[in-house]
Amino acid sequence: MRECLNEFLDDEVTTIIVGGGSWEVVLSDGGIVLRPWRREDAQFLAGASADPAIRQYNGNHDRHGRPDPALSTVQAEATIAEFDQALVSFASSGMPKGVAFVIEEAGSGRPVGCCGVDDWTGEDVAQIGYWLVADGRGQGYATRAVVLLTAWLFGLGAARVFLTVVAGNEGSAAVASRAGFVHEGTMRSHAVWEGQRQDVMWFAALPSEWPRRRGQCSSDCC
Numbered sequence: 001m002r003e004c005l006n007e008f009l010d011d012e013v014t015t016i017i018v019g020g021g022s023w024e025v026v027l028s029d030g031g032i033v034l035r036p037w038r039r040e041d042a043q044f045l046a047g048a049s050a051d052p053a054i055r056q057y058n059g060n061h062d063r064h065g066r067p068d069p070a071l072s073t074v075q076a077e078a079t080i081a082e083f084d085q086a087l088v089s090f091a092s093s094g095m096p097k098g099v100a101f102v103i104e105e106a107g108s109g110r111p112v113g114c115c116g117v118d119d120w121t122g123e124d125v126a127q128i129g130y131w132l133v134a135d136g137r138g139q140g141y142a143t144r145a146v147v148l149l150t151a152w153l154f155g156l157g158a159a160r161v162f163l164t165v166v167a168g169n170e171g172s173a174a175v176a177s178r179a180g181f182v183h184e185g186t187m188r189s190h191a192v193w194e195g196q197r198q199d200v201m202w203f204a205a206l207p208s209e210w211p212r213r214r215g216q217c218s219s220d221c222c
Helices: 039-048 052-057 073-093 141-156 170-178
Strands: 002-004 013-019 022-028 032-036 100-105 111-120 125-132 160-166 182-193 196-205
Touching: 022 073, 022 141, 032 073, 032 141, 039 073, 039 111, 052 125, 052 160, 100 141, 111 141, 125 141, 141 160, 141 170, 160 170, 160 182, 170 182, 170 196
Parallel strands: 125 160
Antiparallel strands: 002 013, 013 022, 022 032, 032 100, 100 111, 111 125, 160 196, 182 196
16 A cells, blocks of 8 residues: 655655565655665664764663664664564554664665654654764765654654754754754753763654645755
8 A cells, every 4th residue: 555645745655565464664755765674684783883973873872871882683683673563563553663764775775774763652742863874974865764754753643753963963963954853952961972971952843834844845955
């Protein structure tokens, strides 16, 4: 079944595939594809977990800001199994908490990153996150991914979508702004990295005012 993302975007499409016990969501704007993780992506995920920027801004840390070790291929396979279970849970509950996608180049099929839903509250507020490997950065893929993911979430009924960016991560903050998110404030000393406290910026989008909504996207969005 193919369904349009309502009024939120002109050409992005959600593809839902049901059959043989599988249930998939695939999003595409013609430039990138967001698709579910597969077991064969384990090596890519393990390699990405060793990327210094991903370890700092997206990885798990202890209370002193020391990052977890990079994933082995076996550990990456287990993480992908958790992503798959989140998709199964979404199929039954309608709440996409934990659903994660590979960001893939539409033409080549090359994986370049990840985006997903970190949380979905009982009040229909979604928190999202994203990362790109080094050779996928600087090409607009993250902005495209955030726009696609946000449009999908608004289509599911999200009343608010938000994301956080550690202060100093200017590239990620620029992605949020280009994707139509509003910087609502900064949480001081909210995070820690290698023993140093860090501020965290808070960005959010509402469906009623999102500039990426169909017919409302200005040249500044792109």
